[in-house]
Amino acid sequence: AQSVAQPEDQVNVAEGNPLTVKCTYSVSGNPYLFWYVQYPNRGLQFLLKYITGDNLVKGSYGFEAEFNKSQTSFHLKKPSALVSDSALYFCAVRDFTGGGNKLTFGTGTQLKVEL
């Protein structure tokens, strides 16, 4: 089965500092990887995805992610964090197990950006 792991339950960073939210994946075949963000009492919002091509993927709100095949990682990054970036972040992989093409999510990482 396809899976992703988010090793950190919470990440704290000061506003203006770079942030990284980690994700590693385990797939058979080509990985299709996604990042989503969830603000309190809201649904998940799509940030960016990796399908193929450049290892650095740019997405919404200044976020980017680096795909690393040798380390099986897809870390989310932002050069300068904002307090408004504080939210729950999910990494996901397209999972074809069982005949469909669902997204399988990691456990989520709570990002807290402090002044």
Next chain:
Amino acid sequence: DSGVTQTPKHLITATGQRVTLRCSPRSGDLSVYWYQQSLDQGLQFLIQYYNGEERAKGNILERFSAQQFPDLHSELNLSSLELGDSALYFCASSPGGAPGTEAFFGQGTRLTVV
């Protein structure tokens, strides 16, 4: 606004009851997915429909069922409700079978079983 509409936003019901959650996908999207989000289980995939047919089943209890109608809206039926069924239920949609397309999520239905 993702274009995916879920109703109701909140639902409070008693144990043993049955409820129906409704989802209208983005215009043109053929795939609908249902997820359950709880504090201890995270985001769990329940079921996927594609153009009216069931495509994949996840950790969906036998007390739960779903369907997708000809107009592509979907309903998730939860019966014999237990306290542990209290959770946020999300619907998501995507255009179809292409693996690289992202799914768009509704705002969810918060179910509280008392």
